Amino acid sequence: MRPSRRLFLSSLAALAVARPSWADAGSPAWLAAAKEGEDYRLHGLSETGESLFALPLPARGHAAAAHPTRPLAVAFARRPGTYALVIDCVTGAQTHRLTPPPGRQFNGHGAFASDGRVLYTSEVVAEGSEGRIGIWETEGFTRMGEWISGGIGPHDIKLTKAGLIVANGGIQTDPGDRTKLNIDTMAPNLTLLSKGGSILDQVSLPDLPQASIRHLVLTETGVAFAMQWEGDPAEVVPLLGHWVPGSAPVLFAAPEGEAHRMQGYAGSIARARDGRLAISSPKGGAVQVFAPDGTFLATHARADVCGLSALGAGFVTSDGNGGICALDQQVTPLAHHEAAWDNHMVALIL
Amino acid sequence: MRAILFCLLASPALADIPEAVQDHILPGYAAFARASDSLAAVGKTCDVRALQADFHLTYDAWMAVQHLHLGPGEDAGRALSVLYWPDPKGMGAKAQKALLAGDPAKLAPEAFAQQSVAARGLLALERLIWPADTLPADPCPLIAATTADLARVAHEIDTGWQDYARLLTTAAEPGNTAFLTRAEARQALFTQLATGLESLSDQRIGRPLGSFDAPHPDRAEARASGRSARNILLALQALRAFTATLTPDAPLTLAAFDKAIGQAQALADSDPVLDGIATPGGRLKLEILGQTVTAIRDLVLAEVAPEMDVGIGFNSADGD
Numbered sequence: 023m024r025p026s027r028r029l030f031l032s033s034l035a036a037l038a039v040a041r042p043s044w045a046d047a048g049s050p051a052w053l054a055a056a057k058e059g060e061d062y063r064l065h066g067l068s069e070t071g072e073s074l075f076a077l078p079l080p081a082r083g084h085a086a087a088a089h090p091t092r093p094l095a096v097a098f099a100r101r102p103g104t105y106a107l108v109i110d111c112v113t114g115a116q117t118h119r120l121t122p123p124p125g126r127q128f129n130g131h132g133a134f135a136s137d138g139r140v141l142y143t144s145e146v147v148a149e150g151s152e153g154r155i156g157i158w159e160t161e162g163f164t165r166m167g168e169w170i171s172g173g174i175g176p177h178d179i180k181l182t183k184a185g186l187i188v189a190n191g192g193i194q195t196d197p198g199d200r201t202k203l204n205i206d207t208m209a210p211n212l213t214l215l216s217k218g219g220s221i222l223d224q225v226s227l228p229d230l231p232q233a234s235i236r237h238l239v240l241t242e243t244g245v246a247f248a249m250q251w252e253g254d255p256a257e258v259v260p261l262l263g264h265w266v267p268g269s270a271p272v273l274f275a276a277p278e279g280e281a282h283r284m285q286g287y288a289g290s291i292a293r294a295r296d297g298r299l300a301i302s303s304p305k306g307g308a309v310q311v312f313a314p315d316g317t318f319l320a321t322h323a324r325a326d327v328c329g330l331s332a333l334g335a336g337f338v339t340s341d342g343n344g345g346i347c348a349l350d351q352q353v354t355p356l357a358h359h360e361a362a363w364d365n366h367m368v369a370l371i372l
Numbered sequence: 373m374r375a376i377l378f379c380l381l382a383s384p385a386l387a388d389i390p391e392a393v394q395d396h397i398l399p400g401y402a403a404f405a406r407a408s409d410s411l412a413a414v415g416k417t418c419d420v421r422a423l424q425a426d427f428h429l430t431y432d433a434w435m436a437v438q439h440l441h442l443g444p445g446e447d448a449g450r451a452l453s454v455l456y457w458p459d460p461k462g463m464g465a466k467a468q469k470a471l472l473a474g475d476p477a478k479l480a481p482e483a484f485a486q487q488s489v490a491a492r493g494l495l496a497l498e499r500l501i502w503p504a505d506t507l508p509a510d511p512c513p514l515i516a517a518t519t520a521d522l523a524r525v526a527h528e529i530d531t532g533w534q535d536y537a538r539l540l541t542t543a544a545e546p547g548n549t550a551f552l553t554r555a556e557a558r559q560a561l562f563t564q565l566a567t568g569l570e571s572l573s574d575q576r577i578g579r580p581l582g583s584f585d586a587p588h589p590d591r592a593e594a595r596a597s598g599r600s601a602r603n604i605l606l607a608l609q610a611l612r613a614f615t616a617t618l619t620p621d622a623p624l625t626l627a628a629f630d631k632a633i634g635q636a637q638a639l640a641d642s643d644p645v646l647d648g649i650a651t652p653g654g655r656l657k658l659e660i661l662g663q664t665v666t667a668i669r670d671l672v673l674a675e676v677a678p679e680m681d682v683g684i685g686f687n688s689a690d691g692d
Contacts (some may be wrong), residue, residue: 092398130692256458279449279489289691325560326685328413342686344557358552362686
């Protein structure tokens with residue numbers, strides 16, 4: 023019997039079902055890790071801050087990377103990370119477990135290529151913290167190779183059309199824990215790697231060698247970066263900057279009376295639709311917002327705030343007290359969970 | 373407002389927030405504002421001896437609340453403009469030199485309020501009434517401007533706290549977007565205690581202590597007015613009083629505070645500006661005090677935190 027047109031169509035539908043999308047996971051707006059009691063989970067959050075799913079993690083997470091089309095999340099362990107888990111956000115099943123090569127550690131962040139076929143992971147050589155970028159294919163999540171990151175202690179990485187931008191935080195840590203070993207000699211940088219892994223451009227902040235460049239958000243022309251000050255806490259330094267590869271980085275400073283509220287620490291960075299930039303400080307319980315040209319706009323208070331992303335015309339925050347808040351001209355609570363939200367909110371819809 | 377507070381006070385489990393606010397924070401800021409008024413009045417006369425006396429009273433009053441880094445004191449750099457320390461690059465002295473020799477229009481209240489926080493407040497005044505060198509110009513106009521500005525800021529904080537106190541005491545109530553739960557408000561207060569102890573240990577004790585090979589008595593706070601050790605003592609007394617309002621049941625913590633206060637008192641009597649830490653024996657005294665403060669912080673986490681059902685902030689405690 024010849025297959026009927028109807029059977030043919032239903033087979034097509036079945037094929038489509040076999041390749042689920044983020045809609046099958048409830049179309050979360052963000053992924054965010056949390057501590058709940060003694061348990062750690064990865065949540066998919068809606069734009070109103072509701073949890074759409076919560077999947078168990080074996081230990082405290084840091085950031086996640088979301089596949090651009092398939093409902094797959096890669097959850098990275100905190101530094102020094104010995105694993106990253108690929109989680110099917112529809113079924114909740116762990117589909118793969120990524121282990122760095124011997125003597126390597128994941129460093130908390132990763133990024134998918136825009137077509138989703140390659141995953142890049144930020145890594146260090148455990149001994150000495152020299153940076154590597156791990157390269158993985160995403161069907162079976164096997165390792166295809168690695169590049170040097172261009173510095174010590176890479177943290178966040180972001181893919182652009184020009185290549186991969188790496189925040190080499192500059193901090194050498196003890197292979198067994200998080201003890202910082204080179205604060206007096208640290209030399210962070212921003213590096214642009216080509217699609218073949220060679221260094222296309224690299225800049226540092228010669229006047230602020232103890233400002234660890236750690237988190238990134240893409241802008242229309244380059245990348246904005248957030249820093250953590252490792253120098254004398256009595257010195258108040260800029261924590262935000264913008265880099266257009268090919269030119270020198272530009273620092274955005276808050277005015278004197280406001281700058282200290284961040285306590286020398288920016289934990290996350292986000293960019294709003296209109297180009298405004300926000301950085302969060304759990305240590306200072308504050309979020310600061312800057313205009314696209316770097317003009318300081320405002321400080322908003324929210325205790326233990328760290329997770330930050332874009333929402334509507336403004337921003338969204340998550341904090342260790344369980345709050346998810348919209349942030350624009352002011353802070354507006356959206357939802358409250360019995361959970362301590364961990365460092366980052368990872369946006370799924372760009 | 374009073375009725376609400378009374379209801380809350382009736383329930384012992386909820387006593388922490390209103391007690392801390394009513395018995396510690398609000399009276400502390402009110403006393404500071406009163407002291408700063410008196411200082412500003414003397415500032416107009418430029419009577420140095422009277423200024424020095426009122427400087428001490430105002431500094432004492434600030435020490436009773438300086439550990440509070442939330443609310444109106446954090447806005448517009450107010451707390452920093454009251455006390456800018458440490459200032460390792462001497463920015464305050466530089467900015468003041470420019471003000472002394474510069475355009476008198478900059479000393480008008482609105483203009484002066486826009487000057488660097490490093491050039492304002494208690495330590496700016498200290499440099500004018502206990503000058504290290506001969507001042508390049510008559511300091512009286514700058515003294516008047518500095519004391520008037522300090523009083524303005526003190527009243528802004530005091531007034532601002534009337535509203536902010538309501539946010540703390542009405543946590544979790546509809547419309548309160550600052551504190552979504554009562555636990556958040558308790559957490560905010562507890563954080564002040566924990567970070568107050570940390571900053572005492574890292575800054576007021578840690579900066580002059582330096583390392584064994586390189587002690588730095590010159591880095592101690594308020595040396596010119598002879599208050600370095602006294603400020604350590606007052607910080608401890610303020611944190612003890614704050615703790616007592618946060619929980620009625622922290623005997624080990626309060627006992628450790630008492631021990632530290634005894635050590636700090638002895639230090640204030642024997643080595644007021646910490647010059648002695650350049651000698652091994654003198655250094656040992658400050659080191660021991662530092663260890664006692666560290667022990668208090670551990671006790672606060674072990675004893676006060678569970679009493680208040682809070683902990684150290686999840687993200688702030690251990691960043692990345």
